[in-house]
Amino acid sequence: xxxxxxxxxxxxxxxxxxxxxxxxxxxxxxxxxxxxxxxxxxxxxxxxxxxxxxxxxxxxxxxxxxxxxxxxxxxxxxxxxxxxxxxxxxxxxxxxxxxxxxxxxxxxxxxxxxxxxxxxxxxxxxxxxxxxxxxxxxxxxxxxxxxxxxxxxxxxxxxxxxxxxxxxxxxxxxxxxxxxxxxxxxxxxxxxxxxxxxxxxxxxxxxxxxxxxxxxxxxxxxxxxxxxxxxxxxxxxxxxxxxxxxxxxxxxxxxxxxxxxxxxxxxxxxxxxxxxxxxxxxxxxxxxxxxxxxxxxxxxxxxxxxxxxxxxxxxxxxxxxxxxxxxxxxxxxxxxxxxxxxxxxxxxxxxxxxxxxxxxxxxxxxxxxxxxxxxxxxxxxxxxxxxxxxxxxxxxxxxxxxxxxxxxxxxxxxxxxxxxxxxxxxxxxxxxxxxxxxxxxxxxxxxxxxxxxxxxxxxx
Ligand code: PLP
Numbered sequence: 001x002x003x004x005x006x007x008x009x010x011x012x013x014x015x016x017x018x019x020x021x022x023x024x025x026x027x028x029x030x031x032x033x034x035x036x037x038x039x040x041x042x043x044x045x046x047x048x049x050x051x052x053x054x055x056x057x058x059x060x061x062x063x064x065x066x067x068x069x070x071x072x073x074x075x076x077x078x079x080x081x082x083x084x085x086x087x088x089x090x091x092x093x094x095x096x097x098x099x100x101x102x103x104x105x106x107x108x109x110x111x112x113x114x115x116x117x118x119x120x121x122x123x124x125x126x127x128x129x130x131x132x133x134x135x136x137x138x139x140x141x142x143x144x145x146x147x148x149x150x151x152x153x154x155x156x157x158x159x160x161x162x163x164x165x166x167x168x169x170x171x172x173x174x175x176x177x178x179x180x181x182x183x184x185x186x187x188x189x190x191x192x193x194x195x196x197x198x199x200x201x202x203x204x205x206x207x208x209x210x211x212x213x214x215x216x217x218x219x220x221x222x223x224x225x226x227x228x229x230x231x232x233x234x235x236x237x238x239x240x241x242x243x244x245x246x247x248x249x250x251x252x253x254x255x256x257x258x259x260x261x262x263x264x265x266x267x268x269x270x271x272x273x274x275x276x277x278x279x280x281x282x283x284x285x286x287x288x289x290x291x292x293x294x295x296x297x298x299x300x301x302x303x304x305x306x307x308x309x310x311x312x313x314x315x316x317x318x319x320x321x322x323x324x325x326x327x328x329x330x331x332x333x334x335x336x337x338x339x340x341x342x343x344x345x346x347x348x349x350x351x352x353x354x355x356x357x358x359x360x361x362x363x364x365x366x367x368x369x370x371x372x373x374x375x376x377x378x379x380x381x382x383x384x385x386x387x388x389x390x391x392x393x394x395x396x397x398x399x400x401x402x403x404x405x406x407x408x409x410x411x412x413x414x415x416x417x418x419x420x421x422x423x424x425x426x427x428x429x430x431x432x433x434x435x436x437x438x439x440x441x442x443x444x445x446x447x448x449x450x451x452x453x454x455x456x457x458x459x460x
Contacts, residue, residue, distance in 0.1 A: 018044065039393060048075035051418045051425055053402065061400040062425060064417045069241050072268030073319050074418040080271040083315035087307050094307040103310035110317050111278060114250045117259040119283035123276070123305045127240035127266035128156025130277035131204070134236045134262045135160045135178075136299055138202035141285040142234060147178070148194050148203040150185040154211050154407075155204060155238050164204050167211070169408050185209060186217040191224055195231040202234040202262070207252035210241045211407040213354055213361025213414055221258040234261040234285075240277075241359070244268035245320050245419055248330030248357030255356065261285065268419070270312035271319070277304075278313075325419040332421055333357040339430045347437040348372055349387065351411075360415040361406060362433075364388055372441065384409040391436055393450045398439075399432035 016023075021033040021042055036042040045061075047054040051074050053061040066072070073080055087103070094101060108121040122133050135147055149155065149164035156162065162170060163178035171177065183190035185205075194200060203224060208215050225235045235258070242252035243265035249255050251263060262285065266277040289298050303309075320326060337353050337360055344350035344362070349372070351365030364387050366376050379386040388405045392413055395401040406414035417425065 017046070020044070039389070040397060050074035050076075051421050059400060061396075061402055062417075062428060064401055064403045064415045064429060066416055066418045067272055069246065069267045069416040070270075071272035071418045072244055072246070072325070073271040073316060073323075074420040075272065077271055077315075077319055079319050079322075080273055080312055080315040083311045084273055084308055087311035092307050095303070097302075101305050101307060101310070103307050103314065104305035107278075107310045107313045107317075110314060111280060114317075115263060115280050117282075118263065118280040120281055120286040122279040122281075122286075122299065123309070124279070124301050125275045125303050125309070126156075126277045127264070128158045128161045128277075129301065129304075130240060130264035130266050130279045131155045131161040131164075131236075131238055132158055133277075133279040133299055134204065134238075134264045134281075135164070135202070137262060137279065137281055137285050137289050138234045138236060140298075141288040142201040142232065144199050144201040144233070145179065146194075146197075146200045147180045147236075148191065148200055149180060149182055150205055150209070151182055152185060152209055152211050152214065152407075153182075153204070153206060153238075154209070155206075156240075167407065185214060186220050188220065188223055188227065192227055195227060195233060198231070200231065200233045202236045203228055204236040204238055206238045206240075206242060207256070208242050208247060208356060208359055210359075210414070212363075212410060212412055213359060213406060215354060215356060216256070219256075221253060221256040225258055225260070236260060236262045236264065239263050239265045240267055241416070244316070245326040245329050246357055246359050246416065247355075248326060248333055250326060252356070269316060270309050271316040273312040274306070274309040276309040276313055320419070323420070328422070329357040329419045332423075332426060333360065335423065336360055336415070336426045336429070339426060340433065343430055343434045343437070347441055349376070349437065349440055355415075358415070358417055358419055358421070361412050362391075362415075364391070364411040385411055387411055387440075388413050390440070390450050391433075394436035394439060395432055397450075398436065399428075401429060401432055 024033045033042065044056045045053045046056050051063055053063050104123055111121055112118055124130055124133060139145060147164055151166050153164060153166045155164045157170060160178060162174060163180050166182060181194055183194060191203060207221060228235050237253050237260040239251050246268065253260055261282050263280045269278060270276040290296060337355060340362060341353045344353050348367035348369060349364045352363040354361050367373055385405055385408060388411045392403050392405055395403055403413050403415060406412040
């Protein structure tokens with residue numbers, strides 16, 4: 001193609017933004033627009049700010065999903081945005097590959113100040129890369145092959161992290177994966193049994209599992225770490241989702257007083273602006289992996305440590321401190337869970353409200369009364385997880401709130417909003433949830449009509 005037309009992003013979006021679903025149908029994963037259409041989520045958002053999204057009609061949507069947890073500061077935080085403008089305008093000699101980029105050094109220093117028992121950081125570009133690095137570092141440093149992971153774990157979608165991800169919906173058809181072994185979440189005996197074989201490099205665990213919002217049992221992480229130390233194996237905490245303040249501590253492991261050998265993190269670290277991943281580890285692990293000048297590239301990534309991601313990371317940590325967002329996550333999360341639990345008492349479908357900080361799960365279960373049990377059984381027979389999907393649908397269509405079912409075939413919805421939300425958003429969400437529950441419990445509500453229409457679609 002040739003021509004003299006200037007590149008104009010704003011007019012490109014103005015002219016073609018409306019084609020988004022058609023473009024995806026034609027050129028990208030076609031199931032995405034199909035699925036969004038099936039559940040009526042195929043909106044045309046044009047703007048995001050703070051904890052809200054806005055569609056072309058100017059309607060606001062409360063975003064309790066935050067891009068799967070990346071918008072820790074809310075969307076378009078002015079400090080993070082300015083940092084990215086500044087770093088681009090600075091015209092740095094970035095990605096030289098033959099120098100030591102200063103912003104990566106500064107972000108490494110800032111991150112390690114928040115995990116003082118760890119000594120060095122590797123920067124990649126995503127959560128899965130931060131886990132891949134952790135797995136490779138653990139295997140190399142211990143000289144052992146096996147990694148232990150938990151039932152229901154989610155650690156990413158590339159082959160290494162997929163090997164320690166439990167869901168059959170992600171794994172099947174991609175075999176053979178790495179030879180790893182799965183144990184029940186929180187089962188010390190099973191961990192001890194596997195460790196006795198003497199070939200385990202590490203145990204990888206999410207302190208709070210994202211898929212079910214399952215909090216690791218009190219004391220488990222500490223006891224697991226003691227056991228691992230005895231067997232000279234490492235503890236890897238996957239804090240891709242739980243890290244950077246989400247659970248009311250900078251890293252969720254702080255709550256348990258545990259000091260893992262390796263921490264993987266990503267998501268909120270760049271405030272949602274630029275892909276980023278970070279793997280923090282003890283010095284001796286780095287010394288083994290990068291043991292000589294010949295091994296300088298033993299593990300590396302071309303875009304890792306890029307200046308935009310590093311600048312966004314530094315700005316994000318600055319804002320988290322300045323705005324007290326970790327305290328806010330703890331306080332607002334406590335309020336949200338308390339209010340939801342109060343409301344949940346009144347509704348038979350609500351089985352549990354759990355989580356920590358602003359990582360909250362609402363689990364639904366079989367109701368007691370005969371009338372509601374019929375509805376529950378019909379939805380369960382069609383597809384497990386359908387009730388939770390009807391609640392997500394009701395919150396969206398009746399109240400313009402974006403949430404998600406926490407995982408396939410689970411009756412759990414997950415809330416991972418930006419860490420900036422306050423009482424206004426909590427009250428709005430709780431009132432909306434109450435309304436959707438009233439509707440579901442009335443037995444003839446819109447919520448269940450949607451469930452029935454999904455059953456029909458599934459049958460068709
Ligand atoms: N680990 C955990 C705990 C996650 O929640 C995720 C993503 O949701 C990942 C790893 C993978 O991160 P990414 O999607 O950035 O590769």
